[in-house]
Amino acid sequence: MASESGPAISVLQLRIALRGLSPPVWRRVLVPEHLRLGLLHKVIQVAMGWADEHLHTFSIRGRRYGEAHEGVLQFYTVASELPLTAFHLREHEGFVYVYDFNAWWRQEIRMERRMLRQQPGQLPRCVAGYGPCPPEDIGGIERYLEARNEHSEYEFVDWIESLREGPIVLEDPRDEVDRWLIRLDRRFDRRIVNDRLRELDA
Known part of the structure; x- marks a missing residue:
């Protein structure tokens, strides 16, 4: 300084x-x-x-x-x-x-x-x-926008609703939720x- x-x-x-x-x-x-x-x-x-x-x-x-x-x-x-x-x-x-x-x-x-x-x-x-910033190797703007839409807030709500509709076996639900939160951040x-x-x- x-x-x-x-x-x-x-x-x-x-x-x-x-x-x-x-x-x-x-x-x-x-x-x-x-x-x-x-x-x-x-x-x-x-x-x-x-x-x-x-x-x-x-x-x-x-x-x-x-x-x-x-x-x-x-x-x-x-x-x-x-x-x-x-x-x-x-x-x-x-x-x-x-x-x-x-x-x-x-x-x-x-x-x-x-x-x-x-x-x-x-x-x-x-x-x-x-x-x-987009992930390093996601493949460019178009691929990033597609991936972002696939993991939007609406898709997250649909995923939560699907858990209530029937018996879905997850090895660790917390890990899957964590992955969603990272994508939505x-x-x-x-x-x-x-x-x-x-x-x-x-």
Whole structure:
């Protein structure tokens, strides 16, 4: 943490929104402007709740940036080496982050504002968000929406009613109820995200 007499650092407020979902899934994070794209990728992974098991790319002003993987895609430059300061992002300017080229999770990232802070506190930091992120390997937006409909609140009520209609043998009803509650959980826990962000070496 910087002291009061220390130099102020430039902090960016970014809004990350996953395209194609309703209700929307989004996160608002604060990051130092000197953050490299490779670390921004890790921040997004933590904020969304993914495990970084697939390829990704950034598209900024018409150019692609990502990790170098032989025989996969050729990027303009390697993301891990490039800081956000290189782009001189304007307020409200946006760019795109795509994760998992099979599922094609497309996220719109908007630079909402730039702040100079002498005592910025923990960085990076998630300050707001809404909605649970889709599971890592569910197969994309359409498959996720199908699975969400299959495990909706209405389906849960129908399942409870079916238990009353006849003798259904369950090995452990509590385990099945727990599975339903996990599927129905639409909450976003900012504290968990910030606990994980503290572990990043930003």
